[in-house]
Amino acid sequence: MPHIVIDEARCKGCGLCTIACPKKLVALSDSPNSMGFTVAVFSDASQCTGCTLCAEMCPDVAITVFK
Amino acid sequence: MKQVFSRPESLKDIQTHFCPGCHHGSVHRLAAEAMDEFGVRGETIGVASVGCSVFLYGYFDVDVIEAPHGRAPAVATGAKRARPDRIVFSYQGDGDLAAIGTAEIIHAANRGEDITVIFVNNTTYGMTGGQMAPTTMVGQKTSTSPYGRDHSKDGYPIRMAELLAQLEGVGFSARVAVNSPKNVMQAKKLMKTAFRYQVEKKGFAFIEVLAACPTNWGMNPLAANQRVGDEMVPYFPLGVYRNTANL
Numbered sequence: 061m062p063h064i065v066i067d068e069a070r071c072k073g074c075g076l077c078t079i080a081c082p083k084k085l086v087a088l089s090d091s092p093n094s095m096g097f098t099v100a101v102f103s104d105a106s107q108c109t110g111c112t113l114c115a116e117m118c119p120d121v122a123i124t125v126f127k
Numbered sequence: 128m129k130q131v132f133s134r135p136e137s138l139k140d141i142q143t144h145f146c147p148g149c150h151h152g153s154v155h156r157l158a159a160e161a162m163d164e165f166g167v168r169g170e171t172i173g174v175a176s177v178g179c180s181v182f183l184y185g186y187f188d189v190d191v192i193e194a195p196h197g198r199a200p201a202v203a204t205g206a207k208r209a210r211p212d213r214i215v216f217s218y219q220g221d222g223d224l225a226a227i228g229t230a231e232i233i234h235a236a237n238r239g240e241d242i243t244v245i246f247v248n249n250t251t252y253g254m255t256g257g258q259m260a261p262t263t264m265v266g267q268k269t270s271t272s273p274y275g276r277d278h279s280k281d282g283y284p285i286r287m288a289e290l291l292a293q294l295e296g297v298g299f300s301a302r303v304a305v306n307s308p309k310n311v312m313q314a315k316k317l318m319k320t321a322f323r324y325q326v327e328k329k330g331f332a333f334i335e336v337l338a339a340c341p342t343n344w345g346m347n348p349l350a351a352n353q354r355v356g357d358e359m360v361p362y363f364p365l366g367v368y369r370n371t372a373n374l
Contacts, residue, residue, distance in 0.1 A: 119152030120152050
């Protein structure tokens with residue numbers, strides 16, 4: 061099943077991935093990482109197509125995509 | 128299950144110092160992907176400028192020379208002439224390339240030096256505190272234009288990709304943005320073209336990338352990203368302005 065893995069330690073919570081996902085599967089959470097950034101979280105893997113658009117938008121290369 | 132997207136090998140696996148939503152990280156990745164594509168990681172020399180981009184020597188897994196402010200194209204000229212077998216690129220912001228280093232970029236381009244220049248235009252001096260740059264939009268408030276840029280005193284934003292495209296020595300000149308998935312894909316393609324010019328020895332290549340600076344614009348990352356498309360792209364049109372070798 062296609063899915064993404066978000067590296068929480070690298071995520072700065074900018075949210076650019078959230079506007080990239082055509083299915084709105086990525087959202088910002090309320091939980092901060094060790095740097096204090098509220099990180100992006102991935103939900104509902106069953107709908108992910110592995111299109112990589114979230115990863116293409118991430119300025120911090122924090123997203124890995126599997127398909 | 129196959130990994131279809133991961134960090135390029137030419138980009139070190141470390142945290143960058145860039146602010147949340149800063150597009151420098153995206154431009155770094157696209158440049159690193161281009162180096163991976165041509166397999167030139169071990170033979171590339173980067174030339175860092177002054178500004179937020181200066182720390183690229185810590186991020187790219189290639190050898191890097193740190194140039195004085197604005198002088199990266201001159202340093203890159205020396206590196207390329209001394210080692211013509213190497214791939215040499217400079218990476219500069221707008222305060223560096225379009226202000227302090229205007230002479231260096233114009234003459235390196237006009238001489239047709241066989242180098243690749245990556246120009247990140249975020250309409251401000253990022254590292255030094257958000258001062259007005261030659262690319263600052265008319266009306267844009269910065270720390271040195273608190274009432275907004277006034278064209279009657281400060282002139283108009285300078286369009287470097289078009290300006291350099293007029294020079295006979297230039298092989299490739301283009302402007303891209305990284306504010307949407309579609310624009311990132313186009314930027315990826317043209318970044319590779321900019322490196323292909325050098326790999327195939329077709330002459331000077333220049334690629335301008337429109338980028339957001341949320342911190343100095345006083346915006347959150349998503350609003351800053353939106354501004355790139357709403358305000359910058361209409362004034363700085365995306366496209367290829369010169370492509371003499373049709374790569």
